[in-house]
Amino acid sequence: MAWTMTAGDVENVARGAAVLGTGGGGDPYIGALLATRALQEHGEIPVVTLEELPEDALVLTVAMMGAPTVMVEKLPSLEEVIAPVRELGAYLSRPVTHIACAEIGGVNSTIPVAAAAALGLPLLDADGMGRAFPELQMVLPTLYGVTASPLAFGDEKGNVGVLQTVDNSWTERIARVACVEMGCSVMISGFRMTGSQARESLVEGSLSRCIAIGKEIVRARAAKSDPVAAAVELLGGRELFAGKVADVQRATTRGFARGQARIDGQDAVLMLSFQNEHLVAESDGRILATTPDLIIVLEHETGEPITTEGLRYGQRVRVVAAPSDERWHTSAALAMVGPGYFGYDHPSYRFDGSVEDLAEAIA
């Protein structure tokens, strides 16, 4: 059923999204600032379920593309957020009817809130991943034949562009180099969908889930119980490791924040590898969790999510694994977002201990 998102919801959307964002999707504080201001200025927005979406809807996703390390320093204006949607609406010569999140992440679940408010459009309680992934084509709609293009992109200077590409990987390639040239962070809008395309391909109820997770962390903290344990239960996940951040290596290369973090535990060491998002957690040569499952870093006491660009030496953290949307474990999906795609040679373990051999899955 449709519900209304108010400025009071934003903090929990951002917190929950940063949890599900597995370290990526941008800094929740920045996204929350922007969405709160937009809701205050333009009023609350209706959030509609996939079921309620009319067949003749024209849904567009709105997102910030770039390296989170840069995004934290480039808070977009509302004008910048909606410019690609306007550009695409003009290009399509049809009015956009609904806004959707491409992914769930600190910025990329709140930017669409800001866009919907500023454009006076309803927002879908859904997203394209149920988590965050670093590349543009890595959304479930790609697996259902939804084209990323026409895709519009724009920067804070006022440069905009529209791409019409032969597949979603080419949209990623061209938009990525443009993004890097434009300062490593741009606003994008694309993945045009009808009602049935959205119903078939999106992850249902993502924003409600974010709010539930965000609220639960706050509730547990207030109740002096363990917020990490509370989050783990809601996520259907498992706590993998607890320790202190001992080393972070990070470089912003080819438009991504890539790196590794070492976490020293009581009698073991955990290594996290990331490309915007956490991709692999391993200890003692053993893979504890790997993409496409969710690897989440939470602050030890407060349960607050820590993004990959927010990892700092000395932080006391707990690392949690949670299952991704089931559809990410199909062979076509694993070819797009599995460990092999990112250059890791281990099979696609599930964090619950079952193993899916990626090579086998693709063959």
Add this chain to the structure above:
Amino acid sequence: MAWTMTAGDVENVARGAAVLGTGGGGDPYIGALLATRALQEHGEIPVVTLEELPEDALVLTVAMMGAPTVMVEKLPSLEEVIAPVRELGAYLSRPVTHIACAEIGGVNSTIPVAAAAALGLPLLDADGMGRAFPELQMVLPTLYGVTASPLAFGDEKGNVGVLQTVDNSWTERIARVACVEMGCSVMISGFRMTGSQARESLVEGSLSRCIAIGKEIVRARAAKSDPVAAAVELLGGRELFAGKVADVQRATTRGFARGQARIDGQDAVLMLSFQNEHLVAESDGRILATTPDLIIVLEHETGEPITTEGLRYGQRVRVVAAPSDERWHTSAALAMVGPGYFGYDHPSYRFDGSVEDLAEAIA
């Protein structure tokens, strides 16, 4: 007065354009192949003078963007040539009325012929430079406030894009990185002009001039007189040097063919520096000619133009300088295409011996 271009004109257009292209603008053989086929398939095209252009015209330039070293291996199809024009026509929601050359160069004076034929549109007897330059914003229309964007670009795979940027340098920056990602060579269309904008900013009579130069080289050769001397006279230029190509250093970096060529003469050495086009000719530490004036390499006996990517060890060549359009020597133009822009610290000599100090000119 309007005239008609037939398949029989193409060879001389290409030859003359490769002379004025100062080593850049692509291989004349490739461009001629494409234009000849287009004229044979679609019939001859009307070529109109700037004077005849109606005020309500919608002129678009058509060009190939990229490194000539790559362009020689990627002959575009007619479909590929016209795709960006069609894309831009749809974007502007107004019919395109005339095609113009952005620059004069082996490929970039014949590609517009092919485009005009395939689209059934008249071609302007004019271009944006009167020569070739490596970057997209380096056209006289930029100096008259004509915007490069909306600019459409497309590749052989079927990917297309439209850019709307804040200035022409940003069009260059974003289109260049997209071009590199798309394989270092794309077709582009942009620089939308009205009749009076075209009249004010373009170089008049460029295609007629190409044909005249091309014909004169052939005539002189047939008459057993010196084709280089004949070309020099038509160009109002001067022969700078004669010798043998002794060394060519060339690299295709960041979307350009950059390098240096050493030419050994009887008792001196000439160094040519290029970025797609020849930019500087120097001997014994003395600048003989420099951008924006034209530096042209012709085959010693036949007078055939040699492009920068066609320079080979052992070729016997003669190097000619010729004056550029007068407007390239204004201070605003020198800031855009003078030696300083390309990283050379010498002032903007004119090949006739007069010196314009670039720093002074800009100040």
